[in-house]
Amino acid sequence: MRKEWEYLLDGVQKPARYTGGELGSIIKDKSAVKLRYAFCFPDSYEIGMSHLGMKILYGLVNERPDAWCERVFAPWVDMEEKMRAHGVPLYALESGDPISEFDLIGFTLQYELSYTNVLNMLDLGGVPLRSRDRTALTPLVIGGGPCVCNPEPLADFFDIFLPGEGEEVTNELIDLLIAHKEKGSTKLEFLREAARIEGVYVPAFYDVTYHADGTLEAVTPTETAPAKVKKRVIADLDSVYYPKQFVVPFVDVVHDRAVAEVFRGCIRGCRFCQAGFIYRPIREKSSDTVNRQAKTLCESTGYDEVSLCSLSTSDYSEVEDLIPKLLSWAPDEKINVSLPSLRVDNFSESLMEELKKVRKSGLTFAPEAGTQRLRDAINKNVTEEVVLGTAAQAFRGGWTSVKLYFMMGLPTETLEDVAGIAELAQKVVNEFYHNPDKPKGKGVTVSVSVASFVPKPFTPFQWEPQDTMEQLAEKQKYLMENVHTGKIRVSWHQPHTSFLEGVFARGDRKLCDVLEEAWKRGCKFDGWDEFFRFDAWMLAFETCGVDPAFYTNRRRDFSELLPWEHLDYGIRRAFLEEENRKAHESVTSPNCRQKCSACGAARLNGGHCDAIQ
Amino acid sequence: MQFNEVRVFFTKTGMAKYISHLDLMRCMTRALRRAQIPLWYTEGFNPHLFMTFARPLPLGVESLCESVDIRLVGEMTFREIKTRLNDALPRDITVISVAKPVHKPTEIAFAEYEIRLFSDDPAALMKAVEARFAAETLPVQKKAKQGKRRVEKEVDIKPNILAFESSLQADSVTLSVRVTAGDQNNVSPALLLEALTLNCSGVVKHTDILKRRVLLQNGKTFC
Numbered sequence: 021m022r023k024e025w026e027y028l029l030d031g032v033q034k035p036a037r038y039t040g041g042e043l044g045s046i047i048k049d050k051s052a053v054k055l056r057y058a059f060c061f062p063d064s065y066e067i068g069m070s071h072l073g074m075k076i077l078y079g080l081v082n083e084r085p086d087a088w089c090e091r092v093f094a095p096w097v098d099m100e101e102k103m104r105a106h107g108v109p110l111y112a113l114e115s116g117d118p119i120s121e122f123d124l125i126g127f128t129l130q131y132e133l134s135y136t137n138v139l140n141m142l143d144l145g146g147v148p149l150r151s152r153d154r155t156a157l158t159p160l161v162i163g164g165g166p167c168v169c170n171p172e173p174l175a176d177f178f179d180i181f182l183p184g185e186g187e188e189v190t191n192e193l194i195d196l197l198i199a200h201k202e203k204g205s206t207k208l209e210f211l212r213e214a215a216r217i218e219g220v221y222v223p224a225f226y227d228v229t230y231h232a233d234g235t236l237e238a239v240t241p242t243e244t245a246p247a248k249v250k251k252r253v254i255a256d257l258d259s260v261y262y263p264k265q266f267v268v269p270f271v272d273v274v275h276d277r278a279v280a281e282v283f284r285g286c287i288r289g290c291r292f293c294q295a296g297f298i299y300r301p302i303r304e305k306s307s308d309t310v311n312r313q314a315k316t317l318c319e320s321t322g323y324d325e326v327s328l329c330s331l332s333t334s335d336y337s338e339v340e341d342l343i344p345k346l347l348s349w350a351p352d353e354k355i356n357v358s359l360p361s362l363r364v365d366n367f368s369e370s371l372m373e374e375l376k377k378v379r380k381s382g383l384t385f386a387p388e389a390g391t392q393r394l395r396d397a398i399n400k401n402v403t404e405e406v407v408l409g410t411a412a413q414a415f416r417g418g419w420t421s422v423k424l425y426f427m428m429g430l431p432t433e434t435l436e437d438v439a440g441i442a443e444l445a446q447k448v449v450n451e452f453y454h455n456p457d458k459p460k461g462k463g464v465t466v467s468v469s470v471a472s473f474v475p476k477p478f479t480p481f482q483w484e485p486q487d488t489m490e491q492l493a494e495k496q497k498y499l500m501e502n503v504h505t506g507k508i509r510v511s512w513h514q515p516h517t518s519f520l521e522g523v524f525a526r527g528d529r530k531l532c533d534v535l536e537e538a539w540k541r542g543c544k545f546d547g548w549d550e551f552f553r554f555d556a557w558m559l560a561f562e563t564c565g566v567d568p569a570f571y572t573n574r575r576r577d578f579s580e581l582l583p584w585e586h587l588d589y590g591i592r593r594a595f596l597e598e599e600n601r602k603a604h605e606s607v608t609s610p611n612c613r614q615k616c617s618a619c620g621a622a623r624l625n626g627g628h629c630d631a632i633q
Numbered sequence: 634m635q636f637n638e639v640r641v642f643f644t645k646t647g648m649a650k651y652i653s654h655l656d657l658m659r660c661m662t663r664a665l666r667r668a669q670i671p672l673w674y675t676e677g678f679n680p681h682l683f684m685t686f687a688r689p690l691p692l693g694v695e696s697l698c699e700s701v702d703i704r705l706v707g708e709m710t711f712r713e714i715k716t717r718l719n720d721a722l723p724r725d726i727t728v729i730s731v732a733k734p735v736h737k738p739t740e741i742a743f744a745e746y747e748i749r750l751f752s753d754d755p756a757a758l759m760k761a762v763e764a765r766f767a768a769e770t771l772p773v774q775k776k777a778k779q780g781k782r783r784v785e786k787e788v789d790i791k792p793n794i795l796a797f798e799s800s801l802q803a804d805s806v807t808l809s810v811r812v813t814a815g816d817q818n819n820v821s822p823a824l825l826l827e828a829l830t831l832n833c834s835g836v837v838k839h840t841d842i843l844k845r846r847v848l849l850q851n852g853k854t855f856c
Contacts, residue, residue, distance in 0.1 A: 268663060323663065324663075
């Protein structure tokens with residue numbers, strides 16, 4: 021069977037992104053299933069196919085005989101142009117059917133700069149953008165992922181958000197929708213029941229009012245909605261579903277390898293890091309489970325690389341058991357084990373020895389700030405001695421290039437902290453030349469990557485003003501004046517994109533109109549420098565009468581009601597306030613294994629957290 | 634290390650025509666690994682699976698006659714290799730046979746294609762095709778390399794077309810051609826269509842291209 025639109029693929033870039041048919045993709049008989057789920061990733065195929073969450077939920081839904089989950093990605097601009105010119109709607113890769121024919125259209129919201137792609141994909145699929153304009157029971161547009169911890173800027177477009185982890189609530193929602201389809205319920209009848217499920221947020225069931233100054237006055241639940249929606253947490257990672265097979269792409273995608281998830285949550289509590297708070301509490305898999313899942317995936321996919329996935333792999337309590345287990349079979353199968361997210365402070369000599377057995381990749385450290393004072397303020401408990409000591413150790417191990425990650429615009433940052441970035445990089449360079457056994461004829465490269473800090477919800481910095489673009493430009497200039505060698509290479513994030521990210525990260529429902537206006541003005545793929553159109557965005561804000569600086573550059577008072585406070589991520593507000601105060605005094609907090617700070621996240625997991633033994 | 638060279642013949646049809654040669658190599662490597670066929674890896678710092686394709690297939694062309702050579706270290710019957718590999722390959726790529734290689738890929742001299750040109754007015758297209766092919770020469774710009782430089786040079790591909798038949802269908806014109814193939818004077822279907830000015834624009838809506846056979850200088854099938 022050959023569909024007419026397949027000829028659109030002649031002449032587009034990397035057409036194998038649009039064909040489906042990859043190994044591991046699931047084909048079902050659509051007349052034999054009761055529910056069809058279009059899992060959408062609002063970015064290109066190469067990015068979306070690298071995402072572990074999609075692989076988990078794709079496998080999970082397709083385990084059910086009564087449901088069929090398919091994949092949808094944002095077509096690249098050349099393909100979109102052809103699709104629009106020929107009237108071809110956005111289709112799912114497995115069946116080739118338009119997304120408008122599906123029961124559930126689920127978007128994973130990984131970063132704020134993908135929001136215009138959500139609207140563009142709905143539009144390209146012939147699905148009305150706004151929830152209120154979709155009057156039938158299906159398709160329902162639902163959203164999950166980290167950005168759902170403040171989904172308010174998307175509230176008008178989605179029927180349901182699912183804060184937290186999706187493995188259980190997805191099945192509960194599917195069961196409910198199948199029942200309501202069979203009963204012939206209306207959308208409202210279904211949403212009323214759905215809102216009773218823990219972890220289901222129906223934005224239309226909340227009335228939002230504002231003070232005259234634009235700040236939030238109240239968020240009032242209506243219908244069956246709870247006052248606070250608790251995020252969902254999986255209690256036992258050893259028994260929760262994990263895929264035995266991945267869809268193996270034809271084209272080269274960003275992360276093209278088997279992935280074994282090691283644990284969820286993070287013990288560190290770095291105050292800038294949203295992931296470090298919203299994925300709490302800590303839950304670990306046993307090293308046997310991780311090892312078994314890694315091996316199964318390598319066998320089923322044919323991948324020659326397996327990567328461990330967590331926020332900080334070296335904090336995994338069984339890491340010293342796991343690595344030898346993996347290395348007992350992987351090298352014989354010509355499989356490379358990669359360990360991203362290693363922290364500098366507990367990068368042990370023995371782990372380094374084990375790592376030498378696998379292929380040498382780049383070494384990356386994330387001191388995040390240039391001075392000890394600022395590192396204390398952000399609770400990045402890494403000292404200069406540790407950074408330099410580890411770098412020296414790496415240089416002795418034969419590495420000649422090191423990557424250092426920093427942030428600029430952190431709360432309490434001064435020009436002295438900015439200069440500290442250049443100084444620390446210089447000390448790393450010096451460390452290389454102090455090594456008596458340094459490889460002959462080889463220089464050192466220290467790549468310094470400087471991201472602009474964006475304050476995020478559910479972090480101790482959620483009240484902080486974000487640096488303006490002018491402040492950031494000035495600091496960047498100052499940093500460059502302090503770099504005195506070509507051995508240090510500095511790269512930036514665009515301050516414009518960070519600004520927009522900041523607006524939407526802590527935005528409210530007034531931004532829904534701005535988002536639609538920007539999309540109408542042609543904004544999409546905002547995360548891609550070549551497509552980001554700052555001028556169009558500014559015109560959209562102006563047209564809607566919304567001041568973006570209200571969201572980014574304003575210090576919020578502790579007394580202010582924040583737009584995401586009707587979502588319960590377990591973390592106590594009082595804990596975040598306390599952490600904020602400590603930041604301003606440059607006082608650190610111990611990590612969760614040293615001492616529990618009673619953040620509150622364990623409350624959503626029956627009081628259990630693997631960091632507290 | 635002792636190994637046995639084995640040739641795997643496969644088809645690449647349907648949507649698999651959109652898999653580029655580079656992507657096909659990756660796909661085949663993974664399929665061979667999944668199939669757990671005992672294979673020879675190159676020695677050295679980064680061991681990789683030894684694998685040689687007879688000819689790269691252009692993007693957008695379907696084929697019934699692709700082949701890849703692999704090296705076996707250990708016993709496995711040809712039938713077993715075929716079964717296992719077919720279980721491990723994505724749909725639209727299918728192993729048809731496994732055999733001991735007879736010819737070298739460099740012995741390939743010709744290829745046969747079936748090219749179907751879809752049109753709203755196939756009768757007019759048929760006339761145009763025949764008129765163009767009747768010309769004494771078929772000059773076309775061909776990309777080539779002079780040392781390291783990339784250059785374009787004009788070549789006449791008329792002598793490279795050994796057989797040319799056209800037939801009329803209700804919605805299309807089908808060309809059956811035999812052209813020279815190999816490293817030296819390869820004529821790809823795209824080059825042939827360019828020389829005949831039958832690219833997808835104007836009267837031709839879209840094109841299906843199928844590679845049917847690869848032949849040696851003596852006209853026998855490459856195997």
